[in-house]
Amino acid sequence: MAIMKKIKLENNVNAINKLIKHIENTTYEQLPQTTTDAVKTFVLDSMGVGISGSRVPSVQQVKAGLATWGTAKHAQVWNTGEWLPANAAAVMNGYQIHNQEWDCVHEPAVVHPMAVILSALMAYGQRENISGKQLILGVTIAVDVATLIGASATSGLKFFRPSVCGCLGATAGIAAMMSIRGDTLKNALGIAYSQLSGTMQAHVEGSPMLPIQIGLNASNAINAVDMAQAGFSGPKDILEGPFGYFNLFEDSYDLGYFNENIGQHFQIEKVSHKPFPTGRAGHGAIDGLLTLKNKHHFAIEDIEKVTISATPLINRLVGRPIKENMDVSYAKLCNGYIAATALITGNVTVQDFEPAVLNCKTRLDLGKKIITQLNDCQDVNALAPVCVEVQLYSGEHYKIALNAILGNPARPLSRTAQIEKFNVACMSAKKALTTQQINKLIFSIDELEQMQNINQLISLTINNH
Missing domain, CATH: 3.30.1330.120 (2-methylcitrate dehydratase PrpD)
Structure with missing residues (x-):
């Protein structure tokens, strides 16, 4: 507790208000080329491992469990193509991204930033027919929010930080790409905070519930935005309040990294690849x-x-x-x-x-x-x-x-290695993609800022044969 009080006095900052200002004021046009390139790099990586994740047998159990969530056709499951309500598709694709432990990680935060975030943003974005530029902005903001919160923790993991921080990040990312501001944004974050879930018990036991925690929090982010846009209100002081994230989910925190980086360094550029499908x-x-x-x-x-x-x-x-x-x-x-x-x-x-x-x-x-x-x-x-x-x-x-492990920004994977991983991942899917399909996906992600509707991108993940 002493650390928290010291940091608050020295920085005199309310972290949630800083984040809200960052979400509201950052535009696509402000993003440097290195940031948009990093977004495309990790969209490629995350879609590859998510396509591969369709091969895991328990995917069928998850689909069966989601069958009661409704019949709306908002978004699709990657690789197999089923149409689901957006929140159900987010669960499915989030599960596929993380179910083989092959997705990228932000090491200072100990957060897998793209699992909750990309599954939520793409499901919501498919429903709303967003553009590639909107997705790039949304991912950038989402990763900042998830990782700046996660990197502020100075205590060890108790709750599953990739899922809980990922949910807050995904909510912020949806808001950014849909230009949601003011009270609606604040309420969406508060509603998302009220739904956060996921603990390290699943990790300790080696339970398949671990990646489901990712999927459920992707769904929670979509639900939070929908509820806020309907006019529902959520709590506001969700980071430093007496029962806010830092006081409830973590044992101690330090806002030094947060304050040094917010609005200065986009965190998507600090994400590490995972060359191997393990923790x-x-x-x-x-x-x-x-x-x-x-x-x-x-x-x-x-x-x-x-x-x-x-x-x-x-x-x-x-x-x-x-x-x-x-x-x-x-x-x-x-x-x-x-x-x-x-x-x-x-x-x-x-x-x-x-x-x-x-x-x-x-x-x-x-x-x-x-x-x-x-x-x-x-x-x-x-x-x-x-x-x-x-x-x-x-x-x-x-x-x-x-001192740095292969895949870390200090020892990054080469573009050749990134493409090789993507090819191997897509070919290992339940319905293996052809070389032609894989090359079209790579080209489309490379040109993501030119895409008018991301439904075009999702369709390329699907093998109907």
Whole structure:
């Protein structure tokens, strides 16, 4: 509590009013080219993983659960093309974006910014026939709101920050792209805040409820805007009030990052790619081990022990023990399985989490040799640095220290790697896209600011054959 009082006195700022001013005053014409390019980069990435997410068997259960939400045909499910009410389509597409842990992340905030945001904005936007420019502005503002709130937390995750911050961001993004201002904007944010949901219990248990929390909050954002436009009122002091976000959802906060960045640096430019379909906390192990193996050419049979020294957050998120009969959600968040897979196959792909592979004895045995332990980092929200060490039976010892993990803006994926990921994702979908369809999608996203109606973009995700 001392931190909160100190920051309030020093900055003399009401964070929600600053955000509202930012939402109301930022226009598409003000966005630098680097920002619009970053939006297109992560729209491409997020649509790719969302198309791929159609392959997950539990998608059918989610669709069945949404069948009672109404018969309106506002927006479509990516890849399979079913028409649903906008809020139901947002649930579905949000679930598909996050259900394989392959979507991008803003590391300072520990928020997957595009999962809730893109699914909500595109479902709402399809219903309202928005343009590409409107979508670009909406995504920019939405990511700012979600990540500036998330990055202000100085305590560890209790609630699922990607879903709760994502909902506030998505609400702001819809308002920005639809030019919603004044009391209606304030009410929409307050109504969204009143619906926030998602805790870390699903993560601890490796439950498939984790990505559903993304989808439900995408729906909540659309519902909030609709309610506010109907004239309904919501609470206003939703960040610093006695039961506002910072006092209820987090144990402590510091508005330093918020105040330094709002209106100065668009946060979409600080988002990290996830090259591999696992929790981001496992990427340091993959990155380090593949680098060492490619350099030193050791065989997996020669490995006595692998030690991954990592931050408190990494230990908390993926330090769980490898075990037999893991389900997919558990394995994606298990450093032992993730690292063993990388060592054995030279990569980690969505196919590595098929049920038939999860009990591979070679992977399980190697995974038991992999230890995740704490390093000296004291930041409870940090996803780096990571140190990876490999000890061989011969006595040889290899070590690499990583201050930034592959995909981070400090070590970005090349355009070639981005396109390769998109191709692989689209080809892994329930209804695999053809090369021609994939190339049309890439071209359309590259030219997003020229698009008059984003329904054109959604139609390119769908394979009717």
